[in-house]
Amino acid sequence: MKVLIYGAGIRGGQALDLIKRKYKIDGEVIGFIDNYKIGQYQGYPIYRLEEADNLKRRILIALNDYKTAKDVCLQLQKRGYADIFWFQYKKTVLKHEDFFTEQCVNCKEWSEDxxxxxxxxxxxxxxxxxxxxxxxxxxxxxxxxxxxxxxxxxxxxxxxxxxxxxxxxxxxxxxxxxxxxxxxxxxxxxxxxxxxxxxxxxxxxxxxxxxxxxxxxxxxxxxxxxxxxxxxxxxxxxxxxxxxxxxxxxxxxxxxxxxxxxxxxxxxxxxxxxxxxxxxxxxxxxxxxxxxxxxxxxxxxxxxxxxxxxxxxxxxxxxxxxxxxxxxxxxxxxxxxxxxxxxxxxxxxxxxxxxxxxxxxxx
Ligand code: SF4
Ligand code: SF4
Structure with missing residues (x-):
């Protein structure tokens, strides 16, 4: 499984750091998606959303604000993405078994309501x-x-x-x-x-x-x-x-x-x-x-x-x-x-x- 992190900012960096230091994910992070930044972030390429479309990977939305995360998710769904998670960052008692279960919300059913x-x-x-x-x-x-x-x-x-x-x-x-x-x-x-x-x-x-x-x-x-x-x-x-x-x-x-x-x-x-x-x-x-x-x-x-x-x-x-x-x-x-x-x-x-x-x- 290849993962793209949506949001090349502090939150995205935090998600990447956790994945690298604490969790073994079944696959790897291959880069970030960001519509405002270009180049690289934390040594990974930053893609525009249009470029990422060809990659069709699991998307990890790393944005603080729930409303923005929801807008991004709906936009991604319209472009045909189905495998989307929202990174939440939990400080609670974690087992470091599965990053997506412990630290994320599955956006499979996300919609307007x-x-x-x-x-x-x-x-x-x-x-x-x-x-x-x-x-x-x-x-x-x-x-x-x-x-x-x-x-x-x-x-x-x-x-x-x-x-x-x-x-x-x-x-x-x-x-x-x-x-x-x-x-x-x-x-x-x-x-x-x-x-x-x-x-x-x-x-x-x-x-x-x-x-x-x-x-x-x-x-x-x-x-x-x-x-x-x-x-x-x-x-x-x-x-x-x-x-x-x-x-x-x-x-x-x-x-x-x-x-x-x-x-x-x-x-x-x-x-x-x-x-x-x-x-x-x-x-x-x-x-x-x-x-x-x-x-x-x-x-x-x-x-x-x-x-x-x-x-x-x-x-x-x-x-x-x-x-x-x-x-x-x-x-x-x-x-x-x-x-x-x-x-x-x-x-x-x-x-x-x-x-x-x-x-x-x-x-
Ligand atoms: S522990 Fe029981 S009584 Fe106390 S607040 Fe919770 S539900 Fe109410
Ligand atoms: S009735 Fe419920 S929603 Fe209204 S102020 Fe009290 S706790 Fe809040």
């Missing part, structure tokens, strides 16, 4: 019950969702949008669900080119079966570990297991997890500054889609605490718009946004009786 990230609960409850959990996990019972229904939600979403770049399997604590292997295989079948992640507090990793660990590895699922205080106590053991199975993982460090936030105010005019904690985390489940988990589960919150926070903006997956229109709708402000505030608290867990004050301020 790309949903950068989607998440789905496979378990609503959690074994940690943090105060301020934006998924409201402490108020949920331990019931296990219907596997077929959840997989059908993924399928339905895939029919609405050309590409889902990253898909997060989470909760609550996803490893509490005994059908985790079926979820991994089922979601991978529906989303063969998407980067799959399991987001976990890590506390159950040392209880996972050999079969589950193999399944994670074989389906190229990343593990994203939130390192809360109890997790930190066993982090070495967790890493040892994941290393043994050559599973890729990232650790969201304890220092970042020590501060939490009470994410809601019952008032639209809170004294606390407004903030959006969701960062574009679209969520699906129960045949529905919402622009963030807080909105998706606000009806459970209202029922549990007898509050009346606005629930508007959740759509039925079956009837929601498709493609670009869906992306636009998912960015629109919803009435609940006026209640989302920044109100820092030290990380801690809820007491046995979960209280409204564990998630919201009354100001």
């Amino acid at each position: 790309i949903l950068p990230q989607v998440e789905m609960h496979i378990m609503d409850s959690c074994n940690l019950n943090c105060r301020g959990c934006t998924h409201f996990s402490p108020i949920f019972s331990n019931s296990i969702p219907c596997l077929e229904a959840r997989l059908s939600d993924v399928k339905q979403l895939k029919e609405k949008i050309s590409c889902i770049m990253r898909f997060y399997i989470l909760g609550g604590e996803p490893f509490l669900n005994p059908e985790i292997n079926d979820y991994i295989c089922g979601i991978r079948r529906i989303l063969p080119y998407t980067q799959l992640y399991i987001v976990t507090n890590g506390l159950l990793i040392d209880h996972l079966s050999d079969e589950t660990l193999q399944c994670i590895k074989e389906n190229q699922v990343w593990i994203s570990i939130s390192e809360y205080q109890p997790t930190r106590k066993k982090i070495d053991k967790i890493c040892q297991i994941l290393d043994e199975y050559k599973i890729l993982y990232e650790i969201r460090e304890a220092s970042l997890k020590e501060k939490f936030c009470l994410p809601l105010s019952l008032s639209k005019n809170s004294i606390h500054p407004k903030t959006c904690i969701s960062n574009g985390c679209v969520i699906i489940g129960d045949g529905k889609i919402a622009r963030c988990p807080q909105l998706m589960y606000i009806s459970y919150f209202n029922n549990h605490f007898n509050t009346n926070l606005p629930e508007d903006g959740i759509m039925e997956l079956e009837f929601c718009p498709t493609g670009d229109r869906l992306l636009r709708v998912l960015k629109e402000e919803v009435p609940l946004c006026r209640h989302c505030v920044q109100n820092e608290i030290p990380w801690s867990v809820c007491k046995k009786e979960v209280k409204l004050e564990d998630f919201a301020v009354k100001d």
Whole structure:
């Protein structure tokens, strides 16, 4: 396999350096493509896009900005390229086995409509019950969702949008669900080119079966570990297991997890500054889609605490718009946004009786 790096700049140099120093790729880099530079870069020839057309190689887009990378990808597809990857540069725990799996996104399904990230609960409850959990996990019972229904939600979403770049399997604590292997295989079948992640507090990793660990590895699922205080106590053991199975993982460090936030105010005019904690985390489940988990589960919150926070903006997956229109709708402000505030608290867990004050301020 011959590889051309699109972008003879810092990012392109970084990709080349990684390939040369850390990875063995099945083939070689033969040069760069750049429409603004000529000559050589890092000792490799720079081609214009028209010149590269004759070479018809795997293209590695090495551009920071996602929107520019997408434009380039669509341009390349129009010229007949099918084997395209976008270099992302991950500093997480890597095995240095396959550069394209570890450091890149496969652009095979890239089109005008790309949903950068989607998440789905496979378990609503959690074994940690943090105060301020934006998924409201402490108020949920331990019931296990219907596997077929959840997989059908993924399928339905895939029919609405050309590409889902990253898909997060989470909760609550996803490893509490005994059908985790079926979820991994089922979601991978529906989303063969998407980067799959399991987001976990890590506390159950040392209880996972050999079969589950193999399944994670074989389906190229990343593990994203939130390192809360109890997790930190066993982090070495967790890493040892994941290393043994050559599973890729990232650790969201304890220092970042020590501060939490009470994410809601019952008032639209809170004294606390407004903030959006969701960062574009679209969520699906129960045949529905919402622009963030807080909105998706606000009806459970209202029922549990007898509050009346606005629930508007959740759509039925079956009837929601498709493609670009869906992306636009998912960015629109919803009435609940006026209640989302920044109100820092030290990380801690809820007491046995979960209280409204564990998630919201009354100001
Ligand atoms: S570990 Fe995560 S999902 Fe579980 S309660 Fe804490 S924040 Fe919520
Ligand atoms: S309700 Fe709006 S502001 Fe609040 S987390 Fe969701 S998208 Fe962000």
